[in-house]
Amino acid sequence: xxxxxSRNLLLACLIVTSALWACFSANAGAxxxxxxxxxxxxxxxxSGRLELKVDTQPGLNANSLRDTRTGRVYADSDxxxxxxxxxxxxxxxxxxxxxxxxxxxxxxxxxxxxxxxxEFTLPAQQPDVLWEEITISNPGQTLLDTSQxxxxxxxxxxxxxxxxxxxxxxxxxxxxxxxxxxxRRLCDYSMTDLFTLDVEQITFENSRGFPHTGSRNDSWGSExxxxxxxxxxxxxxxxxxxxxxxxxxxxxxxxxxxxxxxxAGLWRVGDPEAAAAxxxxxxxxxxxxxxxxxxxEWRESYSAFRRFMEDQGNRTPKGFNPPVHWNELYDxxxxxxxAASVQDPNVWPAMARQYYRIEDMRIEAAKAAELGCELFxxxxxxxxxxxxxxxxxxxxxxxxxxxKMIQTDYGIQYIGLWTPLAEGPPSFVEPDKYTKDxxxxxxxxxxxxxxxxxxxxxxxxxxxxLCSGSPAYLDVKVKHFLELAQNGVKFFLIxxxxxxxxxxxxxxxxxxxxxxxxHVMGYFKMIQEIKRQxxxxxxxxxxxxxxxxxxxxxxxxxxxxxxFAHDALWAFEYMWDPMANLMSGExxxxxxxxxxxxxPFYLHINLKTDNANALVFWWNASTIRYLGVGGKHxxxxxxxxxxxxxxxxxxxxxxxxxxxxxxLDEMIHVHTLPKKNAAVINCFNLAxxxxxxxxxxxxxxxxxxxxxxxxIRGAAASRRQGDTxxxxxxxxxxxxxxxxxxxxx
Numbered sequence: 001x002x003x004x005x006s007r008n009l010l011l012a013c014l015i016v017t018s019a020l021w022a023c024f025s026a027n028a029g030a031x032x033x034x035x036x037x038x039x040x041x042x043x044x045x046x047s048g049r050l051e052l053k054v055d056t057q058p059g060l061n062a063n064s065l066r067d068t069r070t071g072r073v074y075a076d077s078d079x080x081x082x083x084x085x086x087x088x089x090x091x092x093x094x095x096x097x098x099x100x101x102x103x104x105x106x107x108x109x110x111x112x113x114x115x116x117x118x119e120f121t122l123p124a125q126q127p128d129v130l131w132e133e134i135t136i137s138n139p140g141q142t143l144l145d146t147s148q149x150x151x152x153x154x155x156x157x158x159x160x161x162x163x164x165x166x167x168x169x170x171x172x173x174x175x176x177x178x179x180x181x182x183x184r185r186l187c188d189y190s191m192t193d194l195f196t197l198d199v200e201q202i203t204f205e206n207s208r209g210f211p212h213t214g215s216r217n218d219s220w221g222s223e224x225x226x227x228x229x230x231x232x233x234x235x236x237x238x239x240x241x242x243x244x245x246x247x248x249x250x251x252x253x254x255x256x257x258x259x260x261x262x263x264a265g266l267w268r269v270g271d272p273e274a275a276a277a278x279x280x281x282x283x284x285x286x287x288x289x290x291x292x293x294x295x296x297e298w299r300e301s302y303s304a305f306r307r308f309m310e311d312q313g314n315r316t317p318k319g320f321n322p323p324v325h326w327n328e329l330y331d332x333x334x335x336x337x338x339a340a341s342v343q344d345p346n347v348w349p350a351m352a353r354q355y356y357r358i359e360d361m362r363i364e365a366a367k368a369a370e371l372g373c374e375l376f377x378x379x380x381x382x383x384x385x386x387x388x389x390x391x392x393x394x395x396x397x398x399x400x401x402x403x404k405m406i407q408t409d410y411g412i413q414y415i416g417l418w419t420p421l422a423e424g425p426p427s428f429v430e431p432d433k434y435t436k437d438x439x440x441x442x443x444x445x446x447x448x449x450x451x452x453x454x455x456x457x458x459x460x461x462x463x464x465x466l467c468s469g470s471p472a473y474l475d476v477k478v479k480h481f482l483e484l485a486q487n488g489v490k491f492f493l494i495x496x497x498x499x500x501x502x503x504x505x506x507x508x509x510x511x512x513x514x515x516x517x518x519h520v521m522g523y524f525k526m527i528q529e530i531k532r533q534x535x536x537x538x539x540x541x542x543x544x545x546x547x548x549x550x551x552x553x554x555x556x557x558x559x560x561x562x563x564f565a566h567d568a569l570w571a572f573e574y575m576w577d578p579m580a581n582l583m584s585g586e587x588x589x590x591x592x593x594x595x596x597x598x599x600p601f602y603l604h605i606n607l608k609t610d611n612a613n614a615l616v617f618w619w620n621a622s623t624i625r626y627l628g629v630g631g632k633h634x635x636x637x638x639x640x641x642x643x644x645x646x647x648x649x650x651x652x653x654x655x656x657x658x659x660x661x662x663x664l665d666e667m668i669h670v671h672t673l674p675k676k677n678a679a680v681i682n683c684f685n686l687a688x689x690x691x692x693x694x695x696x697x698x699x700x701x702x703x704x705x706x707x708x709x710x711x712i713r714g715a716a717a718s719r720r721q722g723d724t725x726x727x728x729x730x731x732x733x734x735x736x737x738x739x740x741x742x743x744x745x
Contacts, residue, residue: 048127059086138278152263175224176596240287243272326368330631356381416491498547531564604628
């Protein structure tokens with residue numbers, strides 16, 4: 001893995017300047033300032049209401065962070081550095097005004113064998129915002145173990161005396177997964193919760209099914225945290241688009257308990273990996289921590305989180321208009337017959353010849369056309385063997401002829417394919433698909449095997465494991481993708497992305513052992529090559545560490561803003577029984593994900609689990625910007641309901657694919673197109689009994705103009721008063737309503 005090195009920085013840090021540094025200041029008005037007291041060496045950094053005090057004697061110690069308007073204190077104890085000591089300051093703090101107007105102060109110091117740089121930025125035009133960045137360097141001549149490095153602000157904690165006191169405490173809500181995607185747990189904790197709950201157990205529960213957990217879960221980790229109380233919040237975001245990193249909260253149960261926050265550190269199984277050890281002369285720069293005071297609590301802070309991510313480029317692409325998919329999997333007998341031993345080479349070809357023929361695809365294409373789908377998506381079965389990514393011309397004809405048939409006979413313009421990068425976890429392969437150069441080897445050069453125990457006993461056997469970083473594997477995969485794209489395939493669903501595990505084969509050209517970061521970047525570079533040559537091809541990727549599961553390892557935003565990146569992310573495994581996912585509360589996580597991100601997520605859903613009110617259809621249409629469906633319901637009345645719903649969806653499609661998402665609550669979603677000054681509201685009733693929902697919409701809060709008049713369609717009643725719309729919608733049990741807010745010229 002490429003490290004971030006800078007010997008020039010190390011040399012500069014080693015130049016010891018005068019200990020008597022002069023008073024300095026940088027001031028762009030009352031909202032942002034950096035000042036110091038030359039006698040004490042204390043530096044005060046002010047960004048609107050956010051005030052940070054940094055002591056420099058006897059060492060670097062950012063020990064006070066507060067909101068000057070409300071008086072809320074976010075840090076009130078010594079900054080936490082490894083070993084409980086402060087870095088000894090080297091030279092005077094450096095103040096910089098960048099061309100973009102940002103003011104920066106950089107403190108450099110030495111902590112044992114390590115060089116430290118702590119940088120604070122006052123971003124121009126962003127009052128109440130402060131950025132912190134940490135850089136560590138190795139000035140020595142030997143490898144420096146930094147795997148336990150962690151630092152951050154410290155907030156004293158007084159344990160709550162009783163339940164009432166705990167309820168009065170400030171709270172921490174995870175972003176974007178306030179509702180966990182696996183356990184349905186509400187990830188919203190009091191300060192006392194952080195100190196008393198078993199974080200390791202909770203993290204394990206939330207990530208069950210993912211095999212690479214367990215060693216770094218001693219902190220609460222998330223892409224961001226909302227620290228809220230009494231209508232006021234501190235939003236904490238960790239942003240690193242070069243290495244996997246998270247915002248950490250670490251309860252330190254010492255004589256005087258403190259919570260460590262912001263700063264930097266490793267999490268999960270030791271990411272970011274490049275920060276775990278530094279070669280001589282090597283440097284690692286952790287990602288930025290964004291600190292922002294927000295008026296409001298978790299909901300308003302989620303909006304601020306989304307604004308931040310969109311400012312970085314993590315947003316729905318302009319004009320995003322993905323085709324609606326029909327997935328043949330749910331009705332085609334192929335998958336059901338090979339599911340128990342899906343990767344078995346003795347089963348796959350025979351079942352494919354029986355159930356995955358061109359006549360079978362015609363049956364599914366007719367359903368897709370009847371429903372109104374725009375792309376025919378082919379799940380397992382289209383290729384010569386499981387995960388071969390080689391189109392089976394013997395059964396299906398050529399790709400070009402198949403596309404022509406779909407277009408001419410069914411009016412469907414595109415096809416898309418399931419294109420897994422590896423076979424089932426943990427990435428085993430059939431030896432005849434790749435040369436032995438593609439396989440994982442241990443430190444003794446022996447091929448690493450895995451005992452495959454799925455299916456009947458006669459199909460269980462030992463198989464070699466794939467190294468996802470081997471050129472012998474990657475080159476073959478890229479070649480197959482490019483051939484498919486050249487022949488007209490519009491969409492690739494990239495599954496099988498799970499980390500293939502350590503490998504010690506030096507001929508592969510990766511680090512020894514192979515790293516998680518290399519795995520993620522290797523697969524991402526594959527995607528970039530496809531998009532570079534075929535930019536109009538749409539690509540969805542599953543989590544690049546966890547693969548096909550409902551647990552997310554890689555930060556949601558990671559790599560999305562890079563050139564030739566993927567178009568959408570996987571919306572978890574809510575595809576098999578989406579009604580059960582909805583009724584159990586699992587897929588409620590998608591609501592919170594939409595509040596935090598406008599990055600597109602993709603999912604196909606089984607309509608055979610739906611009801612006559614098209615509840616499943618509309619829930620996923622409302623929470624997924626890139627929608628796929630499949631499975632013709634045996635009840636013709638429900639099938640007709642789906643056809644009606646699809647007609648409505650296609651008419652209103654821009655609202656769902658690229659509209660701004662606003663959540664009034666978990667069951668009321670607003671999709672706004674500001675340029676059209678119009679919106680669509682989805683209301684849901686998950687209860688068995690009918691319900692009339694009456695709610696208010698503040699027009700200016702959902703991107704609509706208070707100066708305009710609106711026609712309301714699809715509601716039982718509506719009333720306008722100033723900036724507020726009051727809407728009533730009558731819903732049956734397990735029902736969904738679609739309400740249109742249309743400007744009147």
